[in-house]
């Protein structure tokens with residue numbers, strides 16, 4: 131199919147709703163733990179699906195066949211967070227995910243899937259709408275990646291100590307969705 135026909139086919143598919151619209155306003159993708167930096171990761175990953183096959187929480191997803199996104203693994207923590215088992219890193223055949231043992235100290239030192247961004251106006255204790263400490267309760271590094279502070283015991287996140295597993299985002303109540311894990315911007 132030449133370029134003109136390909137563009138026409140994609141436009142037709144968009145019109146029919148077969149292809150998700152552009153992701154310009156969508157949230158950027160989070161990659162699985164120990165992914166190489168953007169650029170080297172896309173070059174190294176062959177889209178073999180092995181990481182997704184071993185993931186115990188089905189946290190690792192691939193774009194659908196109709197998506198315009200590259201066939202690369204991503205994590206959507208609101209649906210299913212990473213429990214830091216590190217199995218995906220151990221089966222990756224190309225080194226796109228660097229192998230790591232599931233040892234808590236080593237994981238906290240090496241893994242940075244994303245960074246936590248809290249919207250205080252949506253957070254139950256910070257906004258005064260209620261009592262909640264779910265993010266703190268599920269965090270694998272409580273009092274390090276997140277602590278509870280102030281009279282309302284609101285969460286205070288520490289990005290430098292956070293692995294970006296997304297367990298806090300998965301746990302945050304639907305009415306709030308106050309915490310999001312966003313990809314870390316790489317300079318240059």
Ligand code: SF4
Nearest residue numbers: 185212213215216218
């Ligand atoms: S570390 Fe385990 S839970 Fe996390 S994405 Fe990899 S396989 Fe899934």
Ligand code: SF4
Nearest residue numbers: 269292294295296298
């Ligand atoms: S603060 Fe959230 S993303 Fe960070 S380690 Fe704790 S649960 Fe995981």
Ligand code: SF4
Nearest residue numbers: 253254262264265302
């Ligand atoms: S789980 Fe959500 S609403 Fe609850 S304290 Fe954490 S960020 Fe706030």
